[in-house]
Amino acid sequence: MKALSIKDIAVKANVSITTVSFIINGKAKEKSISEAVIEKVEKIIEESGYKPNQIARSLRTGNSNIIGLIVEDISNSFFAKIARLIEDKAYKRGYKIIYSSTENNIGKAQELINLFKTRKVDAYIISPIKGLEEDVQALLNEDKPVIFFDRNLPELKTNYVGADHFNASYQSVESFIKEGRKNIALVTTDIDVQQITERFEGYKKALVDNKFDYKEELVVKIHFNQDEEATIKEIKTLLENQTLDAVLFATNYLAISGLKALKQLNKKIGADLSVIAYDDHEAFELHTPGISTVQQPLEEIAETVIKLILSQLSSKSKLPEEQIILPTKLIIRD
Amino acid sequence: MKALSIKDIAVKANVSITTVSFIINGKAKEKSISEAVIEKVEKIIEESGYKPNQIARSLRTGNSNIIGLIVEDISNSFFAKIARLIEDKAYKRGYKIIYSSTENNIGKAQELINLFKTRKVDAYIISPIKGLEEDVQALLNEDKPVIFFDRNLPELKTNYVGADHFNASYQSVESFIKEGRKNIALVTTDIDVQQITERFEGYKKALVDNKFDYKEELVVKIHFNQDEEATIKEIKTLLENQTLDAVLFATNYLAISGLKALKQLNKKIGADLSVIAYDDHEAFELHTPGISTVQQPLEEIAETVIKLILSQLSSKSKLPEEQIILPTKLIIRD
DNA sequence: TTGATGTAGTAAAACGATTTACCATAACCA
DNA sequence: TGGTTATGGTAAATCGTTTTACTACATCAA
Incomplete structure (x- = not known):
């Protein structure tokens, strides 16, 4: 039971692969595919449960719709909560998050960046540690959106969102x-x-x-x-x-x-x-x-991070680096 | 500054792409590549910092070295801790984990499975919810390793690790x-x-x-x-x-x-x-x-889950389903 | 009639790896 | 001598998409 490919759909619908691809990607109108063909193909896709292979898609387009999130320790409730909020918000915009913990270990952090790089993640959200400057700079040189949160490496020109x-x-x-x-x-x-x-x-x-x-x-x-x-x-x-x-x-x-x-x-x-x-x-x-x-204003931090990332992903031109400092709230209990 | 490809390495070393590929994958000996060539290529790889594109690799080989982990809520400390343990253990064996929360919402859970499917994850670790039976069965039909933890769907023939x-x-x-x-x-x-x-x-x-x-x-x-x-x-x-x-x-x-x-x-x-x-x-x-x-014995649960997954991934033949119930410990405090 | 424009669609290259099938040449044996 | 085996390597197909450049026909204006 192998998964269906775009070719299978094309054969079933008796059209070319190109046509199917245009339809899948909503370019049918602009490429002047007739309404009849669109309907036929969409019906076949629907019935067969075909889902495009994201790996092939990533290989061709060079982006993955995945955002990498690197934190110190995902089992710390602060990071777990932020991660969850970021995950939710990214998800709603069609992005997936993959996350990993550095344990404050430079070696592991570097490996993670490399790993994410070879997986072609589209953007990086990092709670950085000292010693990561070069690796992050390399990402910036490749024009990858990088955004720091919680902590900053001030010598790098990048976006940062954190509390005051x-x-x-x-x-x-x-x-x-x-x-x-x-x-x-x-x-x-x-x-x-x-x-x-x-x-x-x-x-x-x-x-x-x-x-x-x-x-x-x-x-x-x-x-x-x-x-x-x-x-x-x-x-x-x-x-x-x-x-x-x-x-x-x-x-x-x-x-x-x-x-x-x-x-x-x-x-x-x-x-x-x-x-x-x-x-x-x-x-x-x-x-x-x-x-x-x-x-710390978790919700705002997560929201701001995602907003910055997405605006950077959508506008190809490089945006100015923003340092966003959000106020904290002192809760007095007794 | 585009990333290097295997072709770039091949050109630099003045050998074929095939040769480079064999060397990268440790098949040089078996394919009788001379020691001299191996060394030359390895040196070039080392110096240039070349890392194979995992996406291309996945497309060709059909597996991703990624394990998908689906839990109810990653910000719950039980799941966060398990996730962290599983991540660590998988990482040591060369696997990455990508995780996501279902929020006990069937729709979201199904979407997640689909998402992971299109990303060609090699195996699934799931804390399942009722209503997911069909989707999981579909995975099993495709011979994907699936392992449940914390909760079980007893009508499905799959591995399960949980506490008593x-x-x-x-x-x-x-x-x-x-x-x-x-x-x-x-x-x-x-x-x-x-x-x-x-x-x-x-x-x-x-x-x-x-x-x-x-x-x-x-x-x-x-x-x-x-x-x-x-x-x-x-x-x-x-x-x-x-x-x-x-x-x-x-x-x-x-x-x-x-x-x-x-x-x-x-x-x-x-x-x-x-x-x-x-x-x-x-x-x-x-x-x-x-x-x-x-x-609950978090460490044992994580270890058992990873062990089962890996043994399933390495042995192509289907293993018998195991239901592993681990004892809990009552900690009396006052 | 001709050239431009629009409509409807397709063939084939490209992304970056892995892998199969194959080619030389040399060495060796009977 | 000729057949087999070992050595050292490569060309090209393939994975499943996206995208560019093209064809072929119809319509329309000048």
Whole structure:
């Protein structure tokens, strides 16, 4: 039971392959195919359940109607949700998404780009990591649409959509200060990506602007790929040794580890300790007390990414690079 | 800057396309190409960074080295984690995964299968829904490897890997009974899939075996696609009107809604109320008190799925259908 | 009558690989 | 000597589309 080909349809309809192709691609009118033939062919296609072979189509046209999405870790709820939203929106416009996780590993990221390249994806949506500059530049040189989200590689001239990470942590710190907190800690990671540094800068700037000292011992940088045990341990050390009364977590998984650490120490959030997490997570809403979070506008990010990609795909001419920074929202819970 | 083709390499090396192809595919020895030529060609390939066009390759060979993964919702942590594991394992064996969500919508699921078909994926991993029988049968008729996971469509002769849902809820109920609970409720969904019915049957059987009455008013079936608000409301009604002292939730997202309902009602889990959730979630571990859960063996499921798929892909001959049921683990927290 | 224009459609090249069938030449044996 | 086998390689068909360039006929205006 081999699949039907366009040739089978042509034979059945007693017309040429060309004619069938024109009809399939909606060019029948413009190529002046008669109404009678169009109907006949369409009927045969309908009845036989013929579907064009996309591989052959891709080979000939050079594009695949597939958009490649490269994220850090698809099982992280932030990326999973964005991926789902992007998938939905792309799907409605006739594009498929194929996605993959880099695990913050440059080698894997490079391999993925190569893989997507050999699959001729039409465009790339990437949450990039340092070290990927050359590979991305190569894509740009081939005039492939590339769009970064969540993180940016500022030295590259490309589109970027992300949240205002700087202001997000700036506001978080100010919110702590308004509450009367004096010793505000930051738990962040050591991956060297723009979004993380911006969160760090916002933290520092807010402290300084409010005449607080920036104290190095209140900042913990967790090594990215270490296992959760170790992370919890480090956070416990921070929590035990300091007189701190507020903690800002720079990612949702760090906040989750932090909450576990608090639980193990039997420390409660409340009168003498405030917490804000970055990126929402079901666990934060359910926690008692509720955990305040910085929420990124997932829906808008996804929508903007897709819009930019599609406008680039449709207009052959190169569009100006846009850096779109969307505001975050601080959700205070208790 | 167009990408290089095999022809470019052939010209550069001053040999035929055939020769280059043999070398790329490791058939040089067997086709008696001299060592000198092999080295020369390999060097040129290396230096030029040539990568074969997978689309052309797929068109010719009829397979794509891509496995299609169809799940209910990729942003659900259960599926996201499984997807990530499967992706990893497949990747190591030279296969790519492309995945997509059905949203429990038959139309969308059918479209996805069609889409994957026209993309010539080599195999399908599906968490199926009722109504997909015909489409899957069509795949089987074309001798495409298909493997179900999490859920099954028992009338189809295909491979299935899943957890022992019946025993999982049976044990959960027994655990409640041992605790001394008398009125055990079940919150489940109205989607008609085997895994959900099994969980329901296990619940009933455990009650009956322990000489409890099965009471219909203690079971709530939540409509699948309704928004969370409505779900929470229904669960609140259950919690308020009944004398119940234990609740088993049949999925993780129902449990999360349930916890939110409890929070809104200001009811605490403890002396007069026990809860068990299906499928783990970070929120359950962090919750105070910790929420007991039924854990599915994600790693084993992923590994088994990939193993079955690969053995089917490598042996041309049809393998016997296997139904692999893996045990779950009840994690008691407090 | 002629040249232009429109209508209806087709043949064949091209996309970039794999694979089958084949061609030389040399070597070897009986 | 002639037949077989091994060595080293290539030409061309093929996969299923899209697209360009063409044919053949009819109609119409000048």
